[in-house]
Amino acid sequence: MKRSIIDVPDLTPEELDQLMDTAEDIIAHPDDYADACRRKKLATLFFEPSTRTRLSFEAAMYELGGNVLSVTGAGTSSAAKGESVADTAKTVSCYADIIAMRHPKEGAALVAARNASVPVINAGDGGHCHPTQTLADLLTIRREKGRLGNLTVGLCGDLKFGRTVHSLINAMSRYEGLNFVLISPEELKVPSYVKNDALKKKNIPYTQTTDLEQVIGDLDILYMTRVQRERFFNEEDYLRLRDSYILTPEKMKKARPDLCVMHPLPRVNEISVAVDEDPRACYFKQVLNGKYMRMALILKLLKEAGTI
Amino acid sequence: MNVDSIRDGIVIDHIAAGCGMKLYRLLGLETLEAPVAMITNVVSRKLGRKDIIKVDAAINVNLDIIGYVDPGATVNIIRNGELKEKKRIDMPEKLVNVISCKNPRCISSCEQELDQVFHLTDREKKEYRCAYCEAKASSL
Numbered sequence: 007m008k009r010s011i012i013d014v015p016d017l018t019p020e021e022l023d024q025l026m027d028t029a030e031d032i033i034a035h036p037d038d039y040a041d042a043c044r045r046k047k048l049a050t051l052f053f054e055p056s057t058r059t060r061l062s063f064e065a066a067m068y069e070l071g072g073n074v075l076s077v078t079g080a081g082t083s084s085a086a087k088g089e090s091v092a093d094t095a096k097t098v099s100c101y102a103d104i105i106a107m108r109h110p111k112e113g114a115a116l117v118a119a120r121n122a123s124v125p126v127i128n129a130g131d132g133g134h135c136h137p138t139q140t141l142a143d144l145l146t147i148r149r150e151k152g153r154l155g156n157l158t159v160g161l162c163g164d165l166k167f168g169r170t171v172h173s174l175i176n177a178m179s180r181y182e183g184l185n186f187v188l189i190s191p192e193e194l195k196v197p198s199y200v201k202n203d204a205l206k207k208k209n210i211p212y213t214q215t216t217d218l219e220q221v222i223g224d225l226d227i228l229y230m231t232r233v234q235r236e237r238f239f240n241e242e243d244y245l246r247l248r249d250s251y252i253l254t255p256e257k258m259k260k261a262r263p264d265l266c267v268m269h270p271l272p273r274v275n276e277i278s279v280a281v282d283e284d285p286r287a288c289y290f291k292q293v294l295n296g297k298y299m300r301m302a303l304i305l306k307l308l309k310e311a312g313t314i
Numbered sequence: 315m316n317v318d319s320i321r322d323g324i325v326i327d328h329i330a331a332g333c334g335m336k337l338y339r340l341l342g343l344e345t346l347e348a349p350v351a352m353i354t355n356v357v358s359r360k361l362g363r364k365d366i367i368k369v370d371a372a373i374n375v376n377l378d379i380i381g382y383v384d385p386g387a388t389v390n391i392i393r394n395g396e397l398k399e400k401k402r403i404d405m406p407e408k409l410v411n412v413i414s415c416k417n418p419r420c421i422s423s424c425e426q427e428l429d430q431v432f433h434l435t436d437r438e439k440k441e442y443r444c445a446y447c448e449a450k451a452s453s454l
Contacts, residue, residue, distance in 0.1 A: 090427065092427075109421070110419070111421040112417065112420050112447035112449075113420055116445070117421055117425070117428065131421075
C-alpha cells in the first residue's frame with residue numbers, strides 16, 4: 007500500500023527502530039543493497055534551494071541501484087507557470103516510483119502526498135517539518151551513544167524557530183530516561199506548545215539556561231543550531247547573542263570525553279572550525295547517516311507500495 | 315421585546331452572549347431572504363446572558379459551525395409551529411471550509427482550490443490547528 011512520510015510521528019517507534027536497523031545493515035553490507043531499487047526512479051522535486059538534502063536523497067537512490075529525476079527551483083518547473091502542487095504530484099507520479107519534495111510552503115508535502123499515486127517523502131516544507139533530518143539525528147545518536155534513552159540532551163542556539171530542534175524533541179520524547187537542557191537566549195527559547203506537548207505532558211525533565219559553558223559538562227549530546235540574523239530587529243542584539251553560542255575548543259575542554267556534538271548544518275560560525283578535529287564532533291557523520299536513513303526509508307516505502 | 319414565534323424554521327438557543335453575531339456571519343445568514351431575528355443579551359437562568367437566533371425558514375444549518383463557535387448552544391427545529399427536534403451540539407473533530415488559515419506561509423494561503431481544513435487538537439482549550447501547516451486557528 008502506498009504510504010507517505012510527512013513528519014516523524016507518521017512512523018511508530020518500532021518502525022523508527024527498524025529503519026535504524028536497516029540503515030546499520032546497509033552500512034555493514036552495502037553490496038547487498040546495490041541493486042535493491044534497480045530500474046526504479048526517485049523524483050526529487052526541490053522548489054527551494056537545498057544542497058545537502060537533495061544530494062543526500064539522490065546519492066541514496068543511486069546507492070540502491072535506482073535512478074533519479076530531478077527538478078530544482080520553482081523557476082525552472084511548471085510551478086513557475088502556476089501549476090498547483092496537487093497537479094505536479096499527479097503528473098510526476100506518472101514518471102517516478104517515489105517522490106522526495108522540498109517546498110517553501112508549509113503543508114505542501116501533505117498536499118502532494120494526498121494527490122500522488124506513489125509515496126511522497128517530505129524533504130522540508132518551509133519551517134514546518136523536515137523528518138529525514140530527524141531520522142539522521144536519531145541514527146547518529148544511536149550509533150554514537152549506543153542508545154536513544156537515558157541521555158542528557160543539550161539543545162543550543164535558536165530553539166524558537168529551529169524546526170529540527172522541535173522535531174528532535176518530539177521524536178526523542180518517546181524514549182525513557184531523557185533529560186533535556188535547553189540553552190538559548192531569552193528571545194529564542196523553545197515555544198511553550200513544544201514544551202507542553204513533548205515534555206510537560208510526558209513528565210520529561212528539562213532545564214532552561216542561557217549559559218552554554220555552565221552546563222556543557224553535564225551533557226551526553228550537544229545539538230547546536232544557528233542563531234539566524236533575520237530573527238532579530240536589532241543588529242547589536244544579534245551579534246551579542248550569536249557570539250555567546252560559538253562552540254570553541256576552550257568550551258569543549260569543559261565537556262565530557264564522550265560528548266557527541268551535532269548540528270543539522272549549514273553552520274555559519276556557531277561551531278569553530280577548530281572543533282572539527284575533535285573526535286567528539288559528529289556533525290559530518292550526521293550527514294552520512296542521513297543518507298543511510300534516506301536509503302532505509304526509500305526501501306521501506308517502495309516495499310510497502312509493492313514496487314520492489 | 316417580542317419576536318413572533320416561527321412556524322417552519324430553526325431556533326439556535328443558549329448561544330453565549332456575544333457569540334450570536336459571529337455565528338450569524340459564519341452561517342451566512344445575511345444572505346437569506348427569509349426573516350432572521352438576532353436577539354442578544356437575553357436574560358438566561360443557565361448562562362446569565364445569552365444570544366438567540368431565529369430563522370423563519372426550514373433551512374439546513376452547518377452544525378459544525380455552531381459547535382465550533384459555541385458547543386453549548388442548542389438547535390431547535392420547528393415544523394408547523396411545533397418543536398420537532400432539539401439538537402445538542404458538540405465540538406466537531408474536523409472543520410472544512412469554516413475558517414481559513416492565517417499563516418501566510420501555509421500552502422492553503424496560495425493554492426485557492428484547497429479546502430481549508432482544521433482538526434480539533436485540544437478539546438479543553440478549544441484549540442484547532444490547520445491540517446496543512448498545523449498553525450493554531452486564530453480566535454474568532
